[in-house]
Amino acid sequence: MGLSGAAWATLIVPTVLAFVVMVLYGFWDKITGKEYYVDEEILAYDQELVEGRK
Numbered sequence: 001m002g003l004s005g006a007a008w009a010t011l012i013v014p015t016v017l018a019f020v021v022m023v024l025y026g027f028w029d030k031i032t033g034k035e036y037y038v039d040e041e042i043l044a045y046d047q048e049l050v051e052g053r054k
Contacts, residue, residue, distance in 0.1 A: 029035050
């Protein structure tokens with residue numbers, strides 16, 4: 001008992017889209033030519049948020 005064409009499309013299309021999104025996300029800095037980084041100010045800001053919740 002095989003799957004219908006619509007069932008295969010329901011399985012394959014989201015899987016392919018998810019794979020494309022993962023690849024784009026992984027290589028976005030190379031695609032755009034921009035590199036994202038975390039410096040001391042951002043780390044300090046994050047630590048303040050974490051300590052503020054305690």
